[in-house]
Amino acid sequence: MSERAKMTLKLKIWRQENARSKGRMTDYTLSGVSPDMSFLEMLDLLNEQLISQDKDPVSFDHDCREGICGMCSLVINGQAHGPEALTTTCQLHMRKFKSGDTLFIEPFRAKAFPVLKDLMVDRAAFDEIIAAGGFIDIATGSAPDANAIPVSKINADLAMDAAACIGCGACVASCKNASAMLFVSAKVAHLSHLPQGQVEADKRILSMVAKMDALGFGNCTNEAECQAVCPKGISISNIARLNRQYLRAALLSEESESMDCLEEGSH
Template sequence: MGGNNSDTMSLNLKVWRQKNNKDKGSMIDYKLDGVSPDMSFLEMMDTLNNKLIKEQGDSIAFDHDCREGICGMCSMMINGQAHGPEAETTTCQLHMRKFKDGDTIVVEPWRAKAFPVLKDLMVDRGAFDNIMAAGGFVNVNTGNPQDANSILIGQENAELAMDAAACIGCGACVASCKNASAMLFVSAKISQLALLPQGEVESLARTQAMVAKMDELGFGNCTNEAECEAQCPKGIKIENIARMNREWFKGALTSRK
């Protein structure tokens, strides 16, 4: 961090604290001085934790990993928006220069029945893994792979599949949806496979299985508000949800299972 010390900020933070899954939890106020505008939001949280450890020995638990905006681990509701107010930005890529000295910042965990809070700002996003396990893969035979160049893929589909594959599974779509619906995530996974010849074969059965699992896990229903698209750090489009709706309908009409 090559910050300019004269520009440091003082912040009032309201952070959700919850000891464990059984604890009721509450919002706790903290004051943090000396925040550099060049810090990322997570570095600011690290600074707060250093202070808390020195003072009380009880740091705030939050998920983080790559801090490069690609792993999907950081997951914070910042001032009421998933990953904060910046478009297509993960919490780790959100910089403190986007805030002002004296600001009050509210930090909460993702809220959804399917994402139970484990501790403080950490939630269990295992529900996404369960949905993936229900069908988010391509079955392949063992043996020698065929020549990759023998499978033709149109440029447009390759681009659309790649756009859908940009989903990092962070759960911001669920967090930002007023209904806690997971349809943007599920549709991105369905689309990235349905658009390519290797995944297209099983697309209808996959869609039925993944949607059924999503429903079973207690996610809400989509009301086409597109707030998920707006708050998605990777800009996944709700056009994918329409594709999933089409695939699901085709599957519902034709499935023999």
């Protein structure tokens, strides 16, 4: 590729020593960026330069770099995973930007997602929500024969759509209230649409929502920014389903009474 095609970018990156220190936006100028680079490769290039200058490289989360693991994050120019719809940061390419552009690069921000260093955040809160009930506890035996358990086509599709959630946390990052409702609703939906998930459906929904609230996520105000930035296109119809299933479970389920007793016992 000719040198002319290479881009020069002004970067404003959040630098923070550790979880306790105060961070700030720091300016960098990076040249030699190829339009074919992914966003993370662009940061790799910056880090190579910083290391060669004996400076501290920028920490950021990444793993598969194929858009399926949910590790990469970043709020780029004010949008989680950058400006492109249905795309993770690792699958965002520099050809989406122009030479001379100024890029704001910040970590996902929420009380429940504390910054560990620079652009790295601790998303263990999501693991805690899953641990509260996002699983099937009963013995379901070994893998059954295909179609041995009848599942309607529509339910299979809805369960798969919800299961596409990679738990990246962009929904929380983009929500003005830092609400985790899209994540929780997807995790609840992908199990509750299937027969194996039915047995513990009420208990699951009550525990996961209780954990979500306890972790300090905000409340959903139905603005759908989460759905707009979600790299997997999870729909807010899952949130509506969570809302009605929660109301039903809270009012009618025996599990609700036993949970209330547990709660009172812990005080």
